[in-house]
Amino acid sequence: MSIDEIALVCPSSLRASAEYHARKHATTTIRVLVADPLPSTDDLLATSAGRSSWLQVIDTIASDFVFVLDENVVPGPHYLQYIHGLMHTDEYRNALLGSHGMLLPASLNSKFDPASHILCLPNTILPSVTQPVDLLQGAWLLRKAWLPFLAMETDLAAPLSYYISQTLHQHANVPSILIPPHSDQEYQLDLNKDQCKEVETAYRENGAWQQLLNRRQHPTCLDYRQTTLMQLDTVLFFADGPEQMIELHPLVCRYTTPVHLVVTGKERGLDGVALDAALYESGCLNADNVIVHDLALPVADELAVASMAAQGVVRLIQVLQPQALVHIRQDKPTFHVMDAMMQAQDTTVTIGLPIGDVRHALWIADLPIDALKHWNDIDVDIVVITDRRPHSLSRLLQSASRAHYLGDAVNLKIHLEQSSDRVTRMLVNGFRWQHGQKTMRHRIRKGGLMPAIVESWYPSSDHNYAVLLEDDIEVSPYYYVWAKYSILQYRYSDASHEARQFMYGISLYSPRHLELLPQGRRPFDPVTAIGDDYDTRVPYLTQVPCSWGAVYFPEHWREFHGYLTSRMEDLRQDQLLNITVPGSRSERWKKSWKKYFIELVYLRSYVMLYPNFQMFESFSTNHLEFGTHVKKGRSHALDEFLVPLMQRDTILSQLPGKQLPTFADLPILNLWGQRVTLDGLEKVASNWHTNVSACERMTGRFDPQDLLCPFVRHRHGKKVKIGGKKNSGEIEYVEPVEYVTVAAGEATAIEGSDNDEQQQQQQEQQEQEQEDELWTENEAYLPVPIDVSQMSSPEADHQSEDDELMDVERDIETLNSLYYHLHPEQLHESSSSSGLAAED
Structure with missing residues (x-):
C-alpha cells in the first residue's frame, strides 16, 4: 500500500533526534510533530489518554485514513492492507477494527466489583471469533471523519485504548470489533504483552478511571451479551437533579426487585456515587438492588443537556431493555426531548408522573410487569x-x-x-378543563335519566x-x-x-x-x-x-x-x-x-x-x-x-x-x-337462564344474543323453542310462576306515597296559578321568548323520571317519618329553621 505521509509525534526534548531520523528516509515524507504531554498526576497516569501527545495534533491530519501506531508495536507487512480491505466491506465499513482487544466486566445488572478481572484477547479461554470488544490496543486505522470526535477531550483519565474505542462508540456510533488472528504471521500485529498488563493495572489502580466506570453510563460488551441471555423484567428510573430524585425516592425504594436509576450528574446537582451512598443512609430497603447510572452531563444549555440525557438513556435502554421508564413530567426540555425520543421505543413504556403525583402511585412497584406495560393504553x-x-x-x-x-x-x-x-349552559361553556379535551352535548328532546346515562357513552375500543x-x-x-x-x-x-x-x-x-x-x-x-x-x-x-x-x-x-x-x-x-x-x-x-x-x-x-x-x-x-x-x-x-x-x-x-x-x-x-x-x-x-331464554347459554363473548331468545306461546298454553324444525318435535318448557308478597304496611306506604305525589302536583299547580295572578295587565301581553328550560312540564318530567330514584325518595320519606315519630322535638326545630309551617 502507498503511504502518503508519516507523522512522528514526539515531545520537544526529542525534536532534534526525531528530525535527524526523518531526514534519513528520502523515499517517504516523515513529518515531525512536536507535542508535549500533559504533566503526570494522580488522575493522568502514564497510560492515560491525557498523556498521549498525538491527540493534541490529530486535527492537522488531512488524509482519508490515519493509521495510528502506539509505541513498541510492530505490524506485520500486510496487516494494514488486511484491516484496510475489511473496512471497505459492507459489514465493517463503519467499525474500528483490530486484532488485540479487551473485555471489561459487566456492570449494569449488578453492583460494580473492582476486583473483577478484564479479559485480554486473543487468549485460550474464549473462542477465536469476530466479536465486539470494549477497547482495541496497539494500532488503530481511523477514518478522517472520526478524528473530530477524538479531539473532544472527555474522560482523558481513562487508558488511551479505552478512550479511543469508547469515544468513537458513544459519539460516532462506531463499534470496536476484534478480528480473529490471521493464520499468516504477515497479517498479524506484534503487540507487547506488557501493554495488556498496563491496562489491567490501570483498571485496578487508576482512581479517576474507576470513578468513570462506577458511573455505569457506558454499557460494556458483556452487558450487551447478557441481554441476549437474560430476560429481566426491570424498570428504569430517570432523575434530572435532586428535586426529581426526592420525588422518585419512595417509589424506587418500594421495589423489592433490582431497578436501574439514571441521574444526570454532579453538574446538575446529583452525583451518582454520592447518591448510591445516600440511598443506604436514607433507610431505603431496596438500596442493594438499586443500580445507579451517572450520565455526568457537562454544563450546557437546557436543550443540549436534554439531548445528551436522552441519548444516554436510550443507550442504556438498548442494553437493559427495561419494560418501563419512569420519569418526572415537567415543562422542561429534558422531559419533552426524552418523551419524544421514547416514542420510537416499542419495547419500553414511558411513564411520566407529575411532581406531587409519584407519592400517589407507589403501587406501581406492586403491579405485575405485564400490567405495567399497558400504562399508556388506558x-x-x-x-x-x-x-x-x-x-x-x-x-x-x-x-x-x-x-x-x-x-x-x-x-x-x-x-x-x-x-x-x-x-347551567353558561357554566359548562365557560368551564376550563386542563386534563384533556372537553366536549358537550345538549339534547333537543327530553329523554329522562335512563337514555341520558346509557346513551352518554359507547366505548371506542377495549381500552376505553x-x-x-x-x-x-x-x-x-x-x-x-x-x-x-x-x-x-x-x-x-x-x-x-x-x-x-x-x-x-x-x-x-x-x-x-x-x-x-x-x-x-x-x-x-x-x-x-x-x-x-x-x-x-x-x-x-x-x-x-x-x-x-x-x-x-x-x-x-x-x-x-x-x-x-x-x-x-x-x-x-x-x-x-x-x-x-x-x-x-x-x-x-x-x-x-x-x-x-x-x-x-x-x-x-x-x-x-x-x-x-x-x-x-x-x-x-x-x-x-x-x-x-x-x-x-x-x-x-x-x-x-x-x-x-x-x-x-x-x-x-x-x-x-x-x-x-x-x-x-x-x-x-x-x-x-x-x-x-x-x-x-x-x-x-346457568339454572335461571333456562327460565328466561330458549337459546343455549354462551359466555365469555360479551354478546347478549343468547339471552334474547323468547319462548312463543303455543295455542294449548305451552311454550315452544323458536327456530326448532317442524319435524324435530316441540320442546316444552314449564312457564315460571313468580309469587310476590307485599306486607300490608308496605302496601299502605306505597299507596300513601302515590297520594303524596298527587298532592304535591296539585300544590305546585296552585302555586303557579297564584304566581300568574301577580302579573300586571301590561306585563301579561308583553311578548315573551320561549325557553325550554323554564317551561313547566311536570307530566313529562314524571314520565321520564328514574323510578329507582323515586324509590329512594320514598325510603327517605319513610325514614324521616319514623325519625320524627321517635324524636318529635326535632320536627319543631327543623320546621322553624327552614321556615316551614308546623302542619306541613
Whole structure:
C-alpha cells in the first residue's frame, strides 16, 4: 500500500533526534510533530489518554485514513492492507477494527466489583471469533471523519485504548470489533504483552478511571451479551437533579426487585456515587438492588443537556431493555426531548408522573410487569350527566378538576338534558378543563335519566373506560388513582383472565344499605357480610351496579347496550321476553337502567369491585338533591346515604398487605349482600337462564344474543323453542310462576306515597296559578321568548323520571317519618329553621 505521509509525534526534548531520523528516509515524507504531554498526576497516569501527545495534533491530519501506531508495536507487512480491505466491506465499513482487544466486566445488572478481572484477547479461554470488544490496543486505522470526535477531550483519565474505542462508540456510533488472528504471521500485529498488563493495572489502580466506570453510563460488551441471555423484567428510573430524585425516592425504594436509576450528574446537582451512598443512609430497603447510572452531563444549555440525557438513556435502554421508564413530567426540555425520543421505543413504556403525583402511585412497584406495560393504553372518559342544577354541577366539576390524574390525558364529556337552564349552559361553556379535551352535548328532546346515562357513552375500543357521574355527585381527589390502580391490576395482568371476563366495573362509592331486598333498604356493613375469613379492609366484589360514581368497562357496557336495545324494542312491540331477577326489588323499577343492568349481571355472573375503607370512606358521594320531592328542612335520613370522601391518600395503608389482592383473593357478595363464590354465581345464572331464554347459554363473548331468545306461546298454553324444525318435535318448557308478597304496611306506604305525589302536583299547580295572578295587565301581553328550560312540564318530567330514584325518595320519606315519630322535638326545630309551617 502507498503511504502518503508519516507523522512522528514526539515531545520537544526529542525534536532534534526525531528530525535527524526523518531526514534519513528520502523515499517517504516523515513529518515531525512536536507535542508535549500533559504533566503526570494522580488522575493522568502514564497510560492515560491525557498523556498521549498525538491527540493534541490529530486535527492537522488531512488524509482519508490515519493509521495510528502506539509505541513498541510492530505490524506485520500486510496487516494494514488486511484491516484496510475489511473496512471497505459492507459489514465493517463503519467499525474500528483490530486484532488485540479487551473485555471489561459487566456492570449494569449488578453492583460494580473492582476486583473483577478484564479479559485480554486473543487468549485460550474464549473462542477465536469476530466479536465486539470494549477497547482495541496497539494500532488503530481511523477514518478522517472520526478524528473530530477524538479531539473532544472527555474522560482523558481513562487508558488511551479505552478512550479511543469508547469515544468513537458513544459519539460516532462506531463499534470496536476484534478480528480473529490471521493464520499468516504477515497479517498479524506484534503487540507487547506488557501493554495488556498496563491496562489491567490501570483498571485496578487508576482512581479517576474507576470513578468513570462506577458511573455505569457506558454499557460494556458483556452487558450487551447478557441481554441476549437474560430476560429481566426491570424498570428504569430517570432523575434530572435532586428535586426529581426526592420525588422518585419512595417509589424506587418500594421495589423489592433490582431497578436501574439514571441521574444526570454532579453538574446538575446529583452525583451518582454520592447518591448510591445516600440511598443506604436514607433507610431505603431496596438500596442493594438499586443500580445507579451517572450520565455526568457537562454544563450546557437546557436543550443540549436534554439531548445528551436522552441519548444516554436510550443507550442504556438498548442494553437493559427495561419494560418501563419512569420519569418526572415537567415543562422542561429534558422531559419533552426524552418523551419524544421514547416514542420510537416499542419495547419500553414511558411513564411520566407529575411532581406531587409519584407519592400517589407507589403501587406501581406492586403491579405485575405485564400490567405495567399497558400504562399508556388506558383511555378514561369522565362522563357527566346534568339537567338544571348548576350549583351541584359546579361542585362536581371543581372536585374533578382537583383530582390527581398521574399525568394522563383524561377527556371530560358533559351531557345536558333538553331542559337544562341558561346558568347551567353558561357554566359548562365557560368551564376550563386542563386534563384533556372537553366536549358537550345538549339534547333537543327530553329523554329522562335512563337514555341520558346509557346513551352518554359507547366505548371506542377495549381500552376505553368511562367514569359515569350524575351532577349531584362529588368525587375525591384520589378517585382516578383508585380507578387506574384497579384497572391495571384486574384488567391487564396475565393472571387476571377471570377478572377480565366477570368484573364489569369499579365502584367509587361505598354503600351503607342493601337496596335490592324485597322488603326495602336495610343497613349494610361489608365487614360483617364478608366475615372473619378476610382482612377487615379488603375490597369486595358484588353484583350490584353502582350509579353514584363508578367506572364501567368497555366489553360489558357494549354488551349492555345490545341487551338494552333488544329489551326496549321488545317491550315496545310484542313483549315476548320474560326476563326477571327473582327476589330483587329492582323488578319494581320499570324506567331505571339499573333494572336491566341487574338482569344482565345476574344472568352473566358479573361483579363490580367496591372499596371497603374505614367509616365507609369513598371516592364519590351523592348529595341526593331531588328538588321538591325531599323537604330540605326534614332530610335527616340523607345522612344515611352520604359517605365521607377520602381527602388524604390512605389507599395503600388501608389495603391488606398494602396492595390490592388478586382477583381470586377477593370476597364475593350476591345482589342481596350474601357471601357466595364465583362458581356459585355461575350455577345460579346457568339454572335461571333456562327460565328466561330458549337459546343455549354462551359466555365469555360479551354478546347478549343468547339471552334474547323468547319462548312463543303455543295455542294449548305451552311454550315452544323458536327456530326448532317442524319435524324435530316441540320442546316444552314449564312457564315460571313468580309469587310476590307485599306486607300490608308496605302496601299502605306505597299507596300513601302515590297520594303524596298527587298532592304535591296539585300544590305546585296552585302555586303557579297564584304566581300568574301577580302579573300586571301590561306585563301579561308583553311578548315573551320561549325557553325550554323554564317551561313547566311536570307530566313529562314524571314520565321520564328514574323510578329507582323515586324509590329512594320514598325510603327517605319513610325514614324521616319514623325519625320524627321517635324524636318529635326535632320536627319543631327543623320546621322553624327552614321556615316551614308546623302542619306541613
